[in-house]
Amino acid sequence: MNASKASRRSWLSHTSLSVVAGLLLSTLLLGGGSSVFARDRQGEESSDWVGTWTASPSNLSAVGYDDQTLRQIVHTSIGGDHVRVRLSNTFGTKSLTIGAAHIAAQTSGASIDSRTDRPLRFGGSTSTTIPAGAMVVSDAVDLDVRALSNLAVSVYLPGVTGPVTEHSLAVQHNYASTAGNYVDAVNMPVLTTSTSWSLLTAVEVTAGENTRAVVTLGDSITDGYGSTVDANHRWPNILAERLHANHRKVAVLDEGISGNRVLHDGLIPVFGPDALARFDRDVLAQSGVKYIILLEGINDFGHAAPGTPDAVSAEDIIAGYKQIIRRAHAHEIKVYGATLTPYVGTIFPGYFQQAGEVKRELVNSWIRNSGAFDAVIDFDAVVRDPSNPTKILPAYDVGDHLHPNDAGYRAMANAIDLRLFAEDK
Secondary structure (H helix, E strand, O other), X not given: OHHHHHHHHHHHHHHHHHHHHHHHHHHHHHHOOOOHHHHHHHHHHOOOEEEEEEOOOOEEOOOOOEEEEEEEEEEOOOOEEEEEEEEEOOOOOOOEEXXXXXXXXXXXXXXXXXXXXXXXXXXXXXXXXXXXXXXXXXXXXXXXXXXXXXXXXXXXXXXXXXXXXEEXXXXXXXXXXXXXXXXXXXXXXXXXXXXXXXXXXXXXXXOOOOOEEEEEEEOHHHHOOOOOOOOOOOHHHHHHHHHHHOOOOEEEEXXXXXXXXXXXXXXXXHXXXXXXXXHHHHHHOOOOEEEEEEEOOHHHHHOOOOOOOOOOOHHHHHHHHHHHHHHHHOOOOEEEEEOOOOOOOOXXXXXXXXXXXXXXXXXXXXXHHOOOOOEEEOHHHHHEEOOEEEEEXXXXXXXXXXXXXXXXXXXXXXXXXXXXXXXXX
């Protein structure tokens, strides 16, 4: 009996020591910032992940790829010291294999700065497979990402892909290689150039405490249609410049889709799913979002003639806005409503209808006066011609009497009150 008790005491003592030793080891690993494990844990599980760039998936591409590398250029809004990317197979009908991926600072065109080149991994592996309809997030890597700079994300596609998920209007030159894996090539051999982003939907950084993001949710005017290619003159880009210059720790995530509507999917596939359908994916699923600027609805009028199945009233659009506000507020996200800009005389056949103009003015009146939004940004007042308020000011008109030019986009961004993004807002 005594021997048995002694044996049990010996076992308990040994077990207790093992537990204590394990706890001490865990404490050292988790609390000691010098260990590799602790750094990885900080990079992967930090609560400070914030998107620095996004593009909303809009449709399937017209063509696919075969044993090629895509090198795609993105313009950051904020900086950080860790980075990861999101790749999307949202509209894919089959699994998609990623053979390898890298990220680096762009120097020019399809060339990168080799000193900044970093391999991207997925769960520790250099390759991954994205199921149809899904997306993947890469592991974090150490990289000094600078605000308002260009990054190149290179993705090798080893097989025949067929059409891939893309954002159709990039207003940015992107590159596809000749056959082969060139993810780490300083100067990638280019076979084709496009102005779409394929597969890539977000770049995220660890940016420090109190850094947050504003999603600009909209259509072609938010997407930057008509702005200078490669110049990053979309109004969300210029807003990011202003926030950075004024030391506001706010990222700007452009979730505009050209041709997009609030209540119906795009008239053609490249115009993407409607704003209500993509809200969870393009707003709630983004990292660090605290605000939304909503500028959308003009295509609901312009892309649906009276009497057609897609025809909507001003009240319908307002009901859609209320849904967006309610869903955002449930996640403690503030929504700033932007008035719809003028479009009388647009060159697009059938787009302007007098009934649509009446609806636009009713919607704008509700945005300004209802108090439903957390704040109002009056883009209509910014870009309209004072002598003819139903038309865009000629100095701000890209030429189609619907979309602003670079100067118009800058005027829009400059009109936004940066106090809307104060830390207590």
